Amino acid sequence: MSDTESDTDSTLRAILSDVLGLSPDRVAAFDASTGLFGDLPELDSMAVAGLLTEIEDRLDVVIEDDEVDGELLESYGNLLAFLESKVAEKA
Amino acid sequence: MIASWPCPGPHGQSEEYAFAFDRGRMVRLLIVPALFDEANRTRRMLVDTMRLLDEAGVDSFLPDLPGCNESLQAFSAQSLHAWRRAMAQAARHFGATDVLAVRGGALVFPHTLPGLVLEPAKGGSILRQLLRARVISAREAGRQEDSAALLEAGRSGGLELAGWHCGASLIAGLETATSQIEGQRIVSQSELGGGGLWLRAEPAAATEQSAALAQIVLAEIAT
Structure with a gap:
């Protein structure tokens, strides 16, 4: 894993910790298969919108409407892979 | 604790509520809340800050934006202009000497007052x-x-x-x-420690953040 990838991973975990109000330890235990939208009841559409906006701010990427679908938010692994490719595109 | 103030509305004056600690002291802080859901998520943290300011000898006022919380005005009739006018009126009514605007509150706060803006949006x-x-x-x-x-x-x-x-x-x-910041001190979330409460999916208290914010406010308004 390159530095950029691990930066994206740690930034995403930090944002999820803020949005979900979970301790960094609990978020550190998320793996690629950890479910997000649909599995975490507090992640409603408003919280997801906030999550995506914060991701855009902190990673300096733009996420288009049509890129946001159920699959993207299904698991931590899917969201991270999407963001890593976004960050790589920018570089 | 609950104060009311006359607010201009589309159908003339209406009474609006404010959560207040008012003991007629010299320093009187108007807190302009964040907009939409962010106001609910940050309210507990701000109210805890107000309690600490009260103990430190500072009066504070957290008015409802017209159309929000207990307001009888229709939300659909609101605009940034209406909220700006309302917050200016609240500042006059309560005799505010200082202001703290939070997030989107920075779009509608009375910017002629000295004070602080927390993470303007x-x-x-x-x-x-x-x-x-x-x-x-x-x-x-x-x-x-x-x-x-x-x-x-x-x-x-x-x-x-x-x-x-x-x-x-x-x-x-x-x-x-x-935001219409005019010399007010910009407070960043990192100064409060922890994540911004407006990001939280569920409203929560954060006593350490309230304490940090109260300290920053006190340091700023004393200078």
């Missing part, structure tokens, strides 16, 4: 997030909606966003609004 970002929430929940319900088309419709006819019936003037105002 741009109107465009707030609107974008609300539009995104609507598109996501529509998709969940099996409908396809598009932010750009919604915005276009909202500019002329208003729009329901995340349960808020936003009038056309509020939509149009938010689109381009930037």
Whole structure:
């Protein structure tokens, strides 16, 4: 894993910790298969919108409407892979 | 603890509420809340800050924006202009000497008062997030909606966003609004420690953040 990838991973975990109000330890235990939208009841559409906006701010990427679908938010692994490719595109 | 103040509205003056610690002291801080759901998420943290300020000898006032909380005014009749006018009126009514604006509150606070702004938000970002929430929940319900088309419709006819019936003037105002900071100290979230409560999916208290904010406010208004 390159530095950029691990930066994206740690930034995403930090944002999820803020949005979900979970301790960094609990978020550190998320793996690629950890479910997000649909599995975490507090992640409603408003919280997801906030999550995506914060991701855009902190990673300096733009996420288009049509890129946001159920699959993207299904698991931590899917969201991270999407963001890593976004960050790589920018570089 | 609950104070009222006369607020201009579309049908003349109406009474609005404010949560207040008022013992007639010299330093009187008006707190202009964040907008939409962020106001609920940050309210407990701000009220805890107000308690600490009270103990330190500072009066503080957290008014409802017209159309929000206990207000009898219609939310759909609100605009940034109306909220600006209302907050200026609240500042006059309570004799505010200082101001603390939070997030989107920086778009409508009385910027001639000295004070602080906590993590000011741009109107465009707030609107974008609300539009995104609507598109996501529509998709969940099996409908396809598009932010750009919604915005276009909202500019002329208003729009329901995340349960808020936003009038056309509020939509149009938010689109381009930037904060009106004029020498107030900008407080960043990192100074409070922990994550911003406006990001939280569920409202929560954060006593350490309230304590840090009270200290920053006291240091700022004493200078």
